[in-house]
Amino acid sequence: MAREECKALLDALNKTTACYHHLVLTVGGSADSQNLREELQKTRQKAQELAVAIRAQLTAALRDRGLGAEERAEFERLWVAFSGCLDLLEADMRRALALGTAFPLHAPRRPLVRTGVAGGSAGVAARALSARSLRHEAERDFDVDDLRELEREILQVSEMVNDMEMKVNVPRWTVQARQTAGAELLSSVGASSVGVVSVQERTGPCDVSKALAATVFSAVLLAAVALAICVAKLS
Known part of the structure; x- marks a missing residue:
């Protein structure tokens, strides 16, 4: 306790x-x-x-x-x-x-400009109090x-x-000490590495052939859209 x-x-x-x-x-x-x-x-x-x-x-x-x-x-x-x-x-x-x-x-500050205002002792005392x-x-x-x-x-x-x-x-x-120097940093790095591995395991390896096919399809689609725009302007 x-x-x-x-x-x-x-x-x-x-x-x-x-x-x-x-x-x-x-x-x-x-x-x-x-x-x-x-x-x-x-x-x-x-x-x-x-x-x-x-x-x-x-x-x-x-x-x-x-x-x-x-x-x-x-x-x-x-x-x-x-x-x-x-x-x-x-x-x-x-x-x-x-x-x-x-x-x-x-901090006490001295006035830089004198206004010329003055008064009797009673007025000064009143302002001070x-x-x-x-x-x-x-x-x-x-x-x-x-x-x-x-x-x-x-x-x-x-x-x-x-x-x-x-x-x-x-x-x-x-x-x-109960743990080695930098143990907290190493544990955080290890946790981030485990997170990256788990993401890769879920998503799986990248298929090169599929990526190439997607690129070609996108290029063809952009060419078709450009051609349609040109035909519309000429007509």
Whole structure:
């Protein structure tokens, strides 16, 4: 049950990390907005929650001395997959921090044209306290706070990776995969080859004499149609 639960959690973490990766790629682009930044925040927090749960279960399983050899090998494979997923998550979080810093949502802009409009202190205060200004300030505060929180979360993920390596020593190069490299590609190629053979078996080999007869018949038919058109024009 513990192994199956770890697999399910790891599958959810893989999907969440992939989703976060695709969201990070849009930061700074035309689709960038506060909604995107909020979605990034929710996605990375969900990924970290899954990571904490997986780390606890895998650590407890691999530190169990009564674990069988086959079970230990399976948990070690899950551990390596989990470590690689965390590395990708940390790299994407650092990329999101760099892009978010380079492309702030609400960068201050200086007016290029002076309209000459001026007012007293009361009018300036009223404009400053308008609903639009308050909303702009709230969004800008979110942008700054989110980047600070992202910096803290990057450190937490890095500490999680270091803590895993200290508690459980599973070198990645010692873990053997259950299938050879490229097995999925070979299986797909084999399936396509079987499909081609089955189609050929259903259709049968090509008869050269029949193909030649069909070609001659088509040529004669085209000549007859051309001749009929010429006779119609002459008449």
